[in-house]
Amino acid sequence: MQRATEMLRNKGISPSYHRVKILAYLLEKKTHPTVEEIYRNLSKEIPTLSKTTVYNTLKIFIDKDIAKSLVAGKNEIRYDATTREHAHFTCSKCHRIYDVELAGILEEDILSEGHKVEDCQIILKGICKNCLSKGN
Amino acid sequence: MQRATEMLRNKGISPSYHRVKILAYLLEKKTHPTVEEIYRNLSKEIPTLSKTTVYNTLKIFIDKDIAKSLVAGKNEIRYDATTREHAHFTCSKCHRIYDVELAGILEEDILSEGHKVEDCQIILKGICKNCLSKGN
DNA sequence: TTCTCTGCAAACGCTTTGCACGGAT
DNA sequence: ATCCGTGCAAAGCGTTTGCAGAGAA
Numbered sequence: 001m002q003r004a005t006e007m008l009r010n011k012g013i014s015p016s017y018h019r020v021k022i023l024a025y026l027l028e029k030k031t032h033p034t035v036e037e038i039y040r041n042l043s044k045e046i047p048t049l050s051k052t053t054v055y056n057t058l059k060i061f062i063d064k065d066i067a068k069s070l071v072a073g074k075n076e077i078r079y080d081a082t083t084r085e086h087a088h089f090t091c092s093k094c095h096r097i098y099d100v101e102l103a104g105i106l107e108e109d110i111l112s113e114g115h116k117v118e119d120c121q122i123i124l125k126g127i128c129k130n131c132l133s134k135g136n
Numbered sequence: 137m138q139r140a141t142e143m144l145r146n147k148g149i150s151p152s153y154h155r156v157k158i159l160a161y162l163l164e165k166k167t168h169p170t171v172e173e174i175y176r177n178l179s180k181e182i183p184t185l186s187k188t189t190v191y192n193t194l195k196i197f198i199d200k201d202i203a204k205s206l207v208a209g210k211n212e213i214r215y216d217a218t219t220r221e222h223a224h225f226t227c228s229k230c231h232r233i234y235d236v237e238l239a240g241i242l243e244e245d246i247l248s249e250g251h252k253v254e255d256c257q258i259i260l261k262g263i264c265k266n267c268l269s270k271g272n
Numbered sequence: 273t274t275c276t277c278t279g280c281a282a283a284c285g286c287t288t289t290g291c292a293c294g295g296a297t
Numbered sequence: 298a299t300c301c302g303t304g305c306a307a308a309g310c311g312t313t314t315g316c317a318g319a320g321a322a
Contacts, residue, residue: 016302035286050304055287071207075312077286089251100249113236114265115225121259129250152277171311186279191312211287213311 003027011064021046022057026067026081032088032097034078072097072123085120091128100124139163147200157182158193162203162217168224168233170214208233208259221256227264236260 004023008015021042031037035058039051058079061067068080072090078097089098102122140159144151157178167173175190194215197203204216208226214233216224225234238258 014301018303048304051286052288052304053302056303071211075207075211075213075286077211089249089253091251092254098249098251100251113225113234114268115227115234115236115260116263116268117225117260118228118262119260121261123257123259124251124253124255125257126254127252132250132252150276154278184279187311188279188313189277192278211311 007066011066013060013064013066018046018049018053019057019060022054023061023066023081026061026079030080030099032070032072032078032080034076038079070121070123087122087124089124089126089128091131092125093127093131096128096130098128143202147202149196149200149202154182154185154189155193155196158190159197159202159217162197162215166216166235168206168208168214168216170212174215206257206259223258223260225260225262225264227267228261229263229267232264232266234264 001020001024004020004027005015008019008023013019022038025033025038025042029041033041035051035054038058039049039054042054043049058067058069061079062069066082068082070078070080070088072078072088073095085102087100087102089100090096091098137156137160140156140163141151144155144159149155158174161169161174161178165177169177171187171190171194174194175185175187178190179185194203194205197215198205202218204218205213206216206224208214208224209231221238223236223238225236226232227234
């Protein structure tokens with residue numbers, strides 16, 4: 001909460017109650033939530049919250065580089081608070097999304113063929129550790 | 137055309153006129169087209185073509201591992217004939233999508249932390265060579 | 273006949289837009 | 298009075314579904 005408020009101030013976004021809550025949600029839970037998930041969970045605390053506000057707020061966060069959107073499963077937009085570089089692993093059984101550390105792979109390692117690379121997203125798919133051990 | 141027909145046969149998909157045309161389109165043009173683009177362009181040759189057929193056909197291709205879907209720009213689904221591993225570079229100015237060769241980076245290089253990795257998609261974003269030279 | 277392929281039209285679901293109310297400055 | 302944040306309701310748009318007709322086997 002404190003941290004979220006500060007982050008917003010640093011980016012020149014006025015830290016309204018809703019915005020702080022939404023950012024805090026992204027920072028605490030690291031579930032790469034959809035708009036629906038954010039809305040459903042925060043509605044418990046903020047019954048008046050609307051989806052429009054969640055959409056508006058996430059749009060601001062992305063513009064100001066506080067969050068990123070990612071498409072992990074089939075055309076489902078998910079959101080992630082911008083932290084350090086990492087890849088995402090999507091399990092095709094349980095559909096959970098895991099953060100995966102990169103073993104020192106950065107943009108420079110990829111032949112960019114003259115393009116100026118500003119962002120790099122790596123999406124892995126397969127069966128997660130959990131589902132494997134359950135013998136699926 | 138020949139090649140597309142063979143590929144379909146090899147995968148046990150009966151090579152109907154529409155299917156061959158759609159696969160040939162993916163193989164020839166490498167524009168990572170959207171459904172809309174495929175539909176618009178093939179309609180010239182096949183005036184009776186419907187979008188539903190394009191959707192149906194691409195779904196079959198993906199099931200049979202002949203094509204892949206990718207989300208490069210903002211929630212736009214694009215399609216790519218399955219070839220060798222490569223990354224995609226999206227230009228945020230002209231929105232073109234380039235294929236980028238990987239410098240020997242494969243799934244194994246990424247710490248998969250116990251998950252079984254079956255697919256790896258790398259999406260780069262930035263300004264392309266072309267737009268850079270135009271001084272944007 | 274039976275099964276497959278195709279395509280229209282409707283339904284669906286996520287996201288965006290328009291607009292108006294309320295609170296803060 | 299003005300500006301900003303919020304939220305309802307409607308519109309928008311890409312995708313999916315249901316169903317029926319055409320064509321191949």
